Amino acid sequence: MSSSTLRRTLGLRLSVWYAGVFILSTLALVSISYALLSSSLAQRDHDIIRATLKEYASRYELGGLAALQRAVQLEERTGSEEQLYVRVIGGGADAVFVRSPQAWGSYEVEDLDGTSTGLSGAFSHDRRAVLELATARLFDGSILQVGKTNEIRLALLRNFQVIVGLVSLVTLVAGIGGGLVLTRSTLQPIYDLIQVVRDIIRTGRTDTRVPARNEQGDAVDELSALFNTMLDRINGLMAAMSESIDNVAHDLRTPIARLRGLAERALQTGDSTEQREALANCLEEAERILSILNTVMDISEAETGGLQLRREPVALRALLAEVVELYEDVADAKKVKVTVESGDEVGVSGDRDRLRQVFANLLDNAIKYTPEGGHVRVAIARDGDSAVVTVKDTGAGIAAEHLPRIWERLYRADPSRSERGLGLGLSLVKAYVTAHGGTIEASSQPGQGSTFVVRLPLSPKP
């Protein structure tokens, strides 16, 4: 489904839903209001009819028909616009007095026999209205009837219906319009997100970003921000990967070129001793190339979680003593003093060979980058539930701009230094420490020395 079709379908569906809910709730509200208004108007009319009937009956009682007629005339002159129907039926069942407004000629009043008490209704021929009548038997046997049409009431209710209808229509249009605008603005970041994903799939480029809105706290905004952060990370990882491949290619070029040079020279010379020497050098270069490739593959394996650790209880102090002993000759040759601070044994659960490689690399670097007369101190301690190994030297140190990058594959802080390595040692160290669930940090004062701190989880107590 294309982006615009999706937008139309989704927006329309939500708007129709809004409109449906709106229409149903408006209908319910209007019906309830109509019923309440209609019943309260009817109640008011009935009250007027009953009160007038009572008043006229008492007039009749006090002063006979003449008093009643006077009261009706008075009401005609001073009363409201809406006149009431009044009829008195004598003993002979003939009406002795009738006051019926002219316009009411169409009501079938004669059909009502006047014997029923309470309210009764006479229908109109031409108007869809009812004349509501209340009847009372007077003291002399006559019957008094007072009535009122519901025409005004019906007109009021009709007006109410028209006004409510118009207001509902306007609000409905405003509701649907508002719903469309609201839906559009709410879903806009999702449409943007869809567009960005489409662009990435189409072009293969990950530098497109979802436009940021100046709003906060919205779950959709958070999704967009997280998506952008994820793209940043993917970009970072891809850049690091391509830099790593460049570095590997660059670092392999030199030994391979040397290998070719050695082989060419061996072919040209007829001297077998020189040829043997060239072959030995070729072997050395091949070893170097293999070593680079093996280390790069080991790092990748550890970083991607594919490294199988052969875990066993490892006594760190004993392991570090072994490593220091291994580097004794190198340190002596460089006149660098290596000391291990005394203390209790600290046990971790780990892969002995991999941990030996970690500390050997750190010690190798410390001795390599420390000039003659320098000092390398190794300390082992416990800190909470971690074992902490510190390797501190008084060497050249690492400049602040290089420090965050020393963990990258084939990165060398200062390639012009005479002490040259593969630039893979610290990447391997970090990958192995992380695979053990630990952390490693480096700090340095250029010209004064560097400190590497490895934290590993202590082995669980038996």
Ligand code: ADP
């Ligand atoms: P290398 O094989 O070059 O030593 P590493 O990955 O072990 O590669 O180290 C990366 C870089 O970090 C080194 O090139 C060096 O510049 C710097 N470095 C590592 N350890 C130390 C140290 N103890 N003192 C000074 N610089 C160091």
